[in-house]
Amino acid sequence: MNQIISSETSTALSADTARVREYLDRAVRPAVLDEETQKTYKANIKQLMQQKNARLVAHYYTDGVLQDLAEESGGFVGDSLEMARFGRDCDAEILIVAGVKFMGESAKILSPDKTVLMPTLEATCSLDIACPADEFSAFCDQHPERAVVVYANTSAAVKARADWVVTSSIALDVVEHLMDEGKKVIWAPDKHLGSYIQKTTGADMLLWNAACIVHEEFKARGLADMRKLYPDAAILAHPESPSAVLEIADVVGSTTQIINAAKQSTKSEIIVATDQGIFHRLQQVAPDKKFIIAPTAGNDATCRSCAQCPWMGMNSLESLYGSLKETSNEIHVDSALAAQAMIPLQRMLNFAENNQLKVRGKA
Incomplete structure (x- = not known):
């Protein structure tokens, strides 16, 4: 059984599209800095990080300048869960997360006592936008017999409603494990990843109807x-x-x-x-x-991203410097919500450790 679901009406799907479009319209890429200006920003950021005991973690999809800065300054470049785990295990008081908002939330959930900053709080994700926690929770309530598995590319509130949080590389193993236990699955939010998992495993899955615009x-x-x-x-x-x-x-x-x-x-x-x-x-x-x-819709067609996430592109040296200098763009997650979201996250980490799997993925 493989059903594609969401709000189940064209009106609701149009609303999801409109929500994504609203955020896309605000996703303005920063101006390209010349080499000397980049050097100045990097030097100033490194100095501030040393003064404030801060570390930078950057996602693979951010600008190469930010990835280089993270590694040059003793930070980390990787996927969202790897970023969050590095942040949890390092001795920094401040984590700067160059990525999109759900990554900052994941870092805060794993490091509740640390200050988590982002270059911009406007950087979001189409998967997150198209899976509102209230709508998703209501759907889950209609299918209480199913295990709820959500991708890491979701809000803290959606994670808190889940039984499992997974990355793309561990998702197949988790779903196969649930199949062995005789369980049916609700999957959210990415329909393409969910379909791939369903076809590969043969699991009985209900798929949320969202997609990565890239x-x-x-x-x-x-x-x-x-x-x-x-x-x-x-x-x-x-x-x-x-x-x-x-x-x-x-x-x-x-x-x-x-x-x-x-x-x-x-x-x-x-x-x-x-x-x-x-x-x-x-x-x-x-x-x-x-x-x-790989080819997308092309320069003369209707591609919205052309293989570049517009929200990842909002992260810049300039915004990073401003955030660190002013200790602004801080991520806050309600403590009760964070504790609830930590349960499915920890379940995934324990499963990976017990099965000697690497918890890595796009997320």
Whole structure:
């Protein structure tokens, strides 16, 4: 059984689209800074971090300048759960999270006693926007017999309603575990990732109807045409992409899995279907290879992201400096809500440890 659900009416789906569009309209990319200005900001930020005992954690999809700064200053670059776990385990008093808002919330849930800042609080995620906690909770209440599994790309309130929180690389194992226990599943929010899990495992799943605006725009027909141009290239795709894209891919995996696959591949040319921000790390781990972004709707069509998350792009040196200097853009999560959200998060971490799995994914 594999049902696509959401608010179940075209009116509600249109409302979800309108909500995403409203946030997109506010997602303005910062101006590109010249090299000298970048150096000045980086030096000032490093000085402030030392003074305030702060660490920077950055997602793979953020600007390469921020990724470099995180590593140069003793911080971390990775996926959202890896970022949050690094923050929990480091001795900093302040964590600066370069990413999108749910990542800041995850960091705060795992590090409630630390101050968690973000360069901007406007950086959000289409998956988060399209899964309002009240609507999702009401749907879950209608299916109390099902285990609720949510992707890390969700708000603290949605996590608090879940039985499990998962990343893309551990999701298959968790769903198979639930199948072994005879349980049916509610999955949220990404319908493409949910469909991939359902097809792979055969699980009985109800899927929330949301999608990542970056991955949803990758086109199977364009990818097939690109393969003709690069017949010897490997194709690596994130499972948030449409199923027709995944069927063409040689490897389907999380950001970390894509990076590892690129590093290990014997191919000199690699087509990648995920956010272009990952190219910074790909070029570091495999400098001798040519990386090509998979086709989206194209420059002359209606693509909203063109393989670049507009909200990840809002993170900048300038906004990071301002946030750290003023101790602004702080993430707050209600303590009771955080405690409830920590239960499914900890369940995932325990499961991964017990099964010797790596808790890594796009999230």
